[in-house]
Structure formats: C-alpha cells, structure tokens
Amino acid sequence: MAARRLNNPLALAVLTLLVERPMHPYEMSSTLKERSKQESIKLNYGSLYSVIESLLKRGLIEVQQTTREGKRPERTVYAVTDEGRDVMVDWLSELLSTPAKEFPQFEAGLSLMPALGVDQAIALLERRLDQLRRQHEVGRRMLRQASELGLPRLFSIEHEYELALQTAEIEFVDELLDELKSGAFPGVQIWRRIHELRSTGLSMDEVDARIRDEFAEEYPWLDEQ
Amino acid sequence: MAARRLNNPLALAVLTLLVERPMHPYEMSSTLKERSKQESIKLNYGSLYSVIESLLKRGLIEVQQTTREGKRPERTVYAVTDEGRDVMVDWLSELLSTPAKEFPQFEAGLSLMPALGVDQAIALLERRLDQLRRQHEVGRRMLRQASELGLPRLFSIEHEYELALQTAEIEFVDELLDELKSGAFPGVQIWRRIHELRSTGLSMDEVDARIRDEFAEEYPWLDEQ
DNA sequence: AGTCAATTACTCGACTTCGAGTATTCGATG
DNA sequence: CATCGAATACTCGAAGTCGAGTAATTGACT
Numbered sequence: 001m002a003a004r005r006l007n008n009p010l011a012l013a014v015l016t017l018l019v020e021r022p023m024h025p026y027e028m029s030s031t032l033k034e035r036s037k038q039e040s041i042k043l044n045y046g047s048l049y050s051v052i053e054s055l056l057k058r059g060l061i062e063v064q065q066t067t068r069e070g071k072r073p074e075r076t077v078y079a080v081t082d083e084g085r086d087v088m089v090d091w092l093s094e095l096l097s098t099p100a101k102e103f104p105q106f107e108a109g110l111s112l113m114p115a116l117g118v119d120q121a122i123a124l125l126e127r128r129l130d131q132l133r134r135q136h137e138v139g140r141r142m143l144r145q146a147s148e149l150g151l152p153r154l155f156s157i158e159h160e161y162e163l164a165l166q167t168a169e170i171e172f173v174d175e176l177l178d179e180l181k182s183g184a185f186p187g188v189q190i191w192r193r194i195h196e197l198r199s200t201g202l203s204m205d206e207v208d209a210r211i212r213d214e215f216a217e218e219y220p221w222l223d224e225q
Numbered sequence: 226m227a228a229r230r231l232n233n234p235l236a237l238a239v240l241t242l243l244v245e246r247p248m249h250p251y252e253m254s255s256t257l258k259e260r261s262k263q264e265s266i267k268l269n270y271g272s273l274y275s276v277i278e279s280l281l282k283r284g285l286i287e288v289q290q291t292t293r294e295g296k297r298p299e300r301t302v303y304a305v306t307d308e309g310r311d312v313m314v315d316w317l318s319e320l321l322s323t324p325a326k327e328f329p330q331f332e333a334g335l336s337l338m339p340a341l342g343v344d345q346a347i348a349l350l351e352r353r354l355d356q357l358r359r360q361h362e363v364g365r366r367m368l369r370q371a372s373e374l375g376l377p378r379l380f381s382i383e384h385e386y387e388l389a390l391q392t393a394e395i396e397f398v399d400e401l402l403d404e405l406k407s408g409a410f411p412g413v414q415i416w417r418r419i420h421e422l423r424s425t426g427l428s429m430d431e432v433d434a435r436i437r438d439e440f441a442e443e444y445p446w447l448d449e450q
Numbered sequence: 451a452g453t454c455a456a457t458t459a460c461t462c463g464a465c466t467t468c469g470a471g472t473a474t475t476c477g478a479t480g
Numbered sequence: 481c482a483t484c485g486a487a488t489a490c491t492c493g494a495a496g497t498c499g500a501g502t503a504a505t506t507g508a509c510t
Binding site: 009012013016019020021037040041042088089092093095096097098099100102103104105106107108109110111112113114115116120121124125127128131132135150152153154155157158160161162164165167168169171172176185186187188190191204219 | 265320352379410
C-alpha cells in the first residue's frame with residue numbers, strides 16, 4: 001500500500017541534516033536558515049512538522065530521545081535510519097539527474113496573456129523587466145560578497161543557478177518586448193483587432209466570425225477546426 | 226475574513242475561459258487540453274472541481290444552468306461575474322508584471338548536492354545534461370512544426386519561454402560539469418576530502434576537526450562560527 | 451529589578467491537492 | 481448487432497500545505 005511517494009524537498013533536506021547528526025525539528029529549521037537553504041527549499045513550520053511525521057511513519061527516521069526543560073514544549077530529537085540514508089541518496093540522485101516538469105507562474109501568465117490587451121501586456125512586461133533587472137543586480141552583489149568572504153562556491157551554487165535562469169528570463173522578456181512594440185511579433189495585429197472588436201460589445205461568436213473573415217489569408221489555421 | 230487568497234493558476238485559467246463564454250467543468254478541461262495549456266498550467270480533475278467550488282464561494286463565477294441528459298451525471302454550466310472579470314485582469318496582470326519566487330526541484334537538488342560525493346554528482350549531472358539536450362531538441366522541433374502550420378507565435382509564447390529557460394540550464398550544467406571535472410571548481414578538494422574522511426567511518430565532529438586543520442589557510446571562513 | 455523584543459519550540463485546523471475510481475454514452479470494427 | 485475502447489462527466493477521501501497562534505525563555509537595556 002506504499003503511501004503516496006513523499007514529494008516535498010523539505011523532507012529530503014531533513015534527511016540530509018540527520019545524516020550529519022541527530023537533531024530536533026526546530027534545530028533543523030534554524031540550521032537550514034543559517035545555511036540559506038530556505039531560499040531554495042520552501043520552509044515553513046507546519047510543513048516541517050508534518051513532513052517529519054511522514055518520514056517517521058515510513059521508517060526513514062526514528063525518535064532518538066525526547067527531553068523537556070522547564071515548562072518549555074517537549075523537544076524530540078530524531079535520527080536517520082539506514083533506510084532513510086538510502087532514500088536520501090536515491091532521492092537526491094533523482095533530483096540532480098532527472099529534469100522535472102515545473103510550472104512557473106510566469107509561464108502560466110504568458111499562456112493566458114492574450115486575455116489582456118496588447119498595450120496592457122506591454123506595460124506589464126516592462127514592469128517585470130524592471131524588477132527582474134533590479135533583483136538580478138542584488139543577487140549578483142550578494143554572490144560577489146560571499147566569494148570575497150572566501151566561502152567556496154560549492155555552498156552557493158544553487159544561487160548561481162537562480163541567477164542563470166534570471167538572466168535567461170531577462171533576455172527573453174527584453175526580446176519579446178522589442179517585438180511587441182515594433183509590431184514585428186507575428187499575431188500582434190490579430191490580437192489587437194480581437195480586443196478592439198470585443199470592446200465594441202460584440203459577442204465572442206461575432207468577433208470570431210469577423211476575425212476569420214479579416215485574417216483568413218494570413219492565417220490558414222483559422223479554417224481548421 | 227477574506228479567505229486565503231486563491232493561488233492555483235488553474236483558477237485563473239477557468240476565469241479566462243469563462244470570460245470567453247460560459248462552460249461546464251469538463252468542457253473547460255477539454256478546451257485547456259486542446260489549446261495545450263495543460264503544459265503550462267497543471268490540470269487535474271480533482272483540482273479543477275475544487276477550484277471551481279472556491280471561485281463560486283468567492284462570487285467570482287456563478288451557476289448559469291444545470292442540465293442532465295439521460296442518466297449521465299449532471300452538467301453544471303458556469304458563467305463569470307463582474308467581480309470575476311476584474312479579478313481575472315488583476316491576477317493575470319500580477320503574474321505578468323511581478324517576478325514570483327519559485328522553488329525548482331533542481332535548485333533544491335543543487336543546494337543539497339554536497340551530501341553526495343563529487344564523482345557521483347558528476348555522473349548524475351551528466352545524465353541530466355543528456356536528457357536536457359534531448360528534450361530541448363524535441364521542444365524545438367515541435368515549435369518549428371507549429372510555426373510551419375501557420376499558428377501565430379502568440380499562442381505558443383509560453384513554450385518559447387520554456388525553451389529559453391532550458392537553454393540556460395543546459396549551459397549552466399555544462400559549465401558546472403567542466404569545472405567539476407577539471408577540478409577548477411573552488412571547493413572541490415574540500416568536498417572530496419570530507420567524503421573521504423566520512424567513508425573511513427569518522428564521526429561528523431572528527432571530520433570537521435580534520436577539515437578545519439587541513440584547510441585553515443585556504444578557507445578563512447572555517448574559523449568563523 | 452523591570453520590561454520588551456527576539457528567540458525557542460511547536461500546535462492547530464482550514465484549505466488545497468491529487469489521482470484513482472465510478473458510471474454512462476458514443477463510435478468504430480469485425 | 482455485439483462489443484470494446486475512447487470519450488464524457490464527475491466524486492471522494494487520504495494526504496499535504498500553510499501560516500497565524502501560543503507560550504515559555506533569554507538577553508539587553510533602562
């Protein structure tokens with residue numbers, strides 16, 4: 001009845017910490033924060049405790065001891081099991097070796113973009129580009145500082161990855177904006193026309209008919225389907 | 226008491242569809258699939274129905290009619306409300322204009338990579354690079370086909386974005402591998418040494434002490450903390 | 451000696467996600 | 481004309497996510 005496979009990378013982080021040494025949950029969370037791992041692995045208390053519960057149920061970790069000081073809440077110290085060690089290696093190996101399908105918010109936004117008007121979209125993308133550039137500058141500065149302090153890149157390689165993705169996104173948005181603004185982007189006329197017609201109060205069906213009529217030659221795909 | 230803000234982009238997709246015309250849930254799901262939106266917006270039945278329930282409760286959509294044909298399950302047709310229209314525009318605007326923090330799996334993997342050995346990591350990254358290149362080739366081919374059929378780029382811009390990110394990841398992994406293999410990567414010696422010591426059965430504390438001793442000069446940060 | 455912010459340490463429950471399961475109808479094929 | 485797979489249309493419950501809330505302790509500064 002193998003319970004649904006554990007998915008939250010936070011559980012993997014817990015395993016790697018417990019391979020180093022036994023810890024109690026709060027210590028795990030502080031250690032992750034200290035090492036800036038919470039920037040690449042979503043960390044919040046609720047999830048941490050439920051993820052630990054889940055690891056326990058699967059036998060990947062076990063209770064080492066529970067202590068109590070004064071009237072403070074009980075502290076439970078956990079340790080990794082042999083099986084947990086194996087799962088850690090397998091899971092981490094998979095994360096590194098196998099590209100996973102992700103669903104970035106911006107990708108969703110782009111795919112629904114035609115629901116807005118062209119000019120609105122341009123303005124929004126310009127704001128994005130602005131913020132991206134600013135964030136990117138901040139990120140670069142922090143990496144430089146870390147390297148000046150002599151921290152080996154090994155411990156911030158994930159931030160370099162983030163910067164690489166950010167650079168790519170900046171280039172993408174920049175080029176897209178150029179094409180949209182110059183009108184070179186294929187489809188921008190039809191997009192503009194649809195919103196023009198819509199805003200005159202026509203129904204979607206009527207808009208559709210007009211569009212097919214006006215753009216039939218340019219876009220043969222309008223006929224299909 | 227504003228219920229926790231709706232987060233699933235699938236709800237936004239539902240709103241954009243209902244702005245086009247009223248629909249029942251199953252039709253929404255087929256339409257999204259037809260337009261290949263399920264590649265950029267995670268779609269599964271359970272979520273679809275619960276997201277619709279949620280939109281209904283917030284008054285962003287309303288029931289237009291419920292019909293029943295034969296003994297088939299009832300079909301409920303939904304329509305967007307004025308408030309829903311507004312929320313759609315605001316939400317989509319935010320997706321496009323504001324970079325959101327994402328937590329890609331690979332970023333998590335990279336940040337925990339030191340838990341594996343150097344050579345193992347190299348082998349895993351090589352497998353990733355391989356698969357990335359293959360997937361990228363497939364993606365490019367599909368985009369080319371779409372453009373040959375005359376489909377305007379507007380309706381597949383999200384796939385171009387995906388390709389751009391993939392390109393960046395390929396370059397990143399490629400460079401990282403070069404540095405790891407040549408030993409030019411700062412920290413690779415210390416990383417290797419830690420795993421060597423660990424595998425001789427030393428405890429984490431002892432490993433720590435040895436490392437501090439051996440690498441004190443190269444890495445001043447070892448002293449701090 | 452008091453107090454106030456920060457830190458330590460976890461709990462709770464409302465909400466969301468997920469996908470396997472159910473049940474009907476349509477269409478193609480032998 | 482029987483049947484079998486694909487498509488239609490949704491239900492259900494187990495599991496996971498999230499962050500505000502609680503409550504004690506430490507430390508710094510008046």
